[in-house]
Amino acid sequence: MTVSAQSAVYPLKAVRRPIPRVLSIAGSDPSGGAGIQADLKSIAANGGYGMAVITALTVQNTQGVTAVHVPPVEFLRQQLDAISDDITVDAVKIGMLGDAAVIHEVRRWLGEARPAVVVLDPVMIATSGDRLLAESAETALRELLPLADLVTPNLPELAMLLGEPEATDWASALEQGKRLAAACGNTVLVKGGHLQGAGCPDALVNTGGVLSQDVVEFAGRRVETRNSHGTGCSLSSAMATAKARLGDWESALRVVKPWLQEALIQSEVLEVGKGNGPIHHFHALRHALQPGDFAVRMWDAAQTELAAIYGLDFIQHLQSGGLSEAQFSYYLSQDAIYLNGYSRVLARASALAPNETEQLFWARGSQMCLEVESELHRNWLSGRQVSGELGPVTKAYVDHLLAASASGSYAVLLAAVLPCYWLYAEVGQQLHHGYLQAGASDEHPYADWLRTYADEAFAEATRKAIDITDAAAQAASPAERAAMMEAFAQSCRYETAFFDAPRLHG
Ligand SMILES: Nc1ncnc2c1ncn2[C@@H]1O[C@H](COP(=O)(O)OP(=O)(O)O)[C@@H](O)[C@H]1O
Ligand SMILES: Cc1ncc(COP(=O)(O)OP(=O)(O)O)c(N)n1
DSSP: OOOOSSOSSSOOOOOOOSSOEEEEEEEEOTTSSSHHHHHHHHHHHTTOEEEEEEEEEEEEETTEEEEEEOOOHHHHHHHHHHHHHHOOOSEEEEOOOBSHHHHHHHHHHHHHHOOSOEEEOOOOBOTTSOBSBOGGGHHHHHHHGGGOSEEOOOHHHHHHHHTSOOOOSHHHHHHHHHHHHHHHTSEEEEEOTTSOSSBOOEEEEOTTSOSSSSEEEEOOBOOOOSOOBTHHHHHHHHHHHHHHHHSSHHHHHHHHHHHHHHHHHGGGGGOOOSSSOBOOTTTTOOOOOOTTHHHHHHHHHHHHHHHHHHHSHHHHHHHHTOOOHHHHHHHHHHHHHHHHHHHHHHHHHHHHOSSHHHHHHHHHHHHHHHHHHHHIIIIIITTSOOOOOOOHHHHHHHHHHHHHHHTOOHHHHHHHHHHHHHHHHHHHHHHHHHHHHTTOOTTSTTHHHHHHTTOHHHHHHHHHHHHHHHHHHHHSOHHHHHHHHHHHHHHHHHHHHHHHHHHHHO
């Protein structure tokens, strides 16, 4: 028996360039939405290493192009040679070329360097209507087309290259795509961006049998936005990158089209310029959570429940002293039962803790719950007429905590236990403050209880519990963070229900 490079049971894909080295030969857009600036972002966002040789400088923003400067072609050639003499170029994207001299120089270089993948975006006129290619250079550009593997004209460019009127419907656009592909002997990416309607399709067209069929269509929804500056540049450089990574044009467009669609959808967050703004190339990048960020999110999520708690009869009557003895006793008895369950859950947090400091913190919390429970029985419940039966809210709350503890996620468990620290400490401070402001009378029937709320040790433990939960969120995956928020919000709701339970069940 021999060991084979291929698995007999699993068809391994051929190894391709994991991070392709992609060169953009294009003009500069100082506003960053199109040209080489867009290409470099697009290449990086699609998993490539980007390089750029600048053909022309434009004076441009989101409102249009006001000037173009084409540097000497000798200097362009030096840049191209500097790259190909040193670096293996896995794919090239060609964009704005400016004039015929630049086109000839790029053509000569392509003939010598022979990069494996060449995508040509035949940039002629910007969406703003400004010329990016001298009229006299159109013939030279047509002659360059056969040197590309993929050509990506928009509909006005497709018409111009064929010398035909611009297509106004998708079927005619595809027919034009076929004619151009046949004439150039390569693949044409026909783009539906300039059509009207709710859809925005694209299609790969090749009449030479290279694709799975002559026309491979990719449906897409039109995004309602003005921010389409540089979509053509971004698409062509993304295609060059994805082709080098994935091996064929169809696989490439299958990943690039949804990426571009999302970049258009998310473009609003960038707020760049007063005209046609850029797309959001890095929409998939989530910013790393900073210390304190998750605590803020939890605090925001707790606001509705805190407001509800402050509005409860139980809290207002506890504050004023008008709370019935029966309701207060019910609350104390359920608190004692709850603390016993809560203690077990904190012991589980201690067992899951990643380090000794946190292990000790939760173990101390667990022990403290049992001490407070026995204190409740010794000092507050003895002599009171209470049933000691498990109430429905207490049961539901403890069941929720046990479920979080059974999830096996330390972070989710902490998010579930935190409201009992945080909301209780907040409510306690408010009640204590109100009691002091009202004169801290010894005559208040719940004076002894209200005084216990000012416990600084508990406030300190709460701050520590928030810090630990916040740090656990930083280490958690996005899905785990979502589960944390869910667990936290549910416990907040139970905190409200717990304070309201004496009214309903007491
Ligand atoms: N409003 C839009 N919604 C969704 N996709 C769009 C939109 N505008 C353009 N696209 C996509 O952007 C890419 C570039 O299209 P197009 O606008 O036709 O080219 P260019 O930017 O070269 O003028 C294509 O994949 C097209 O489908
Ligand atoms: C420097 C530069 N190159 C190309 C373009 C055209 O960009 P494109 O992606 O074709 O689309 P619009 O920006 O015209 O919508 C450009 N503007 N600048």
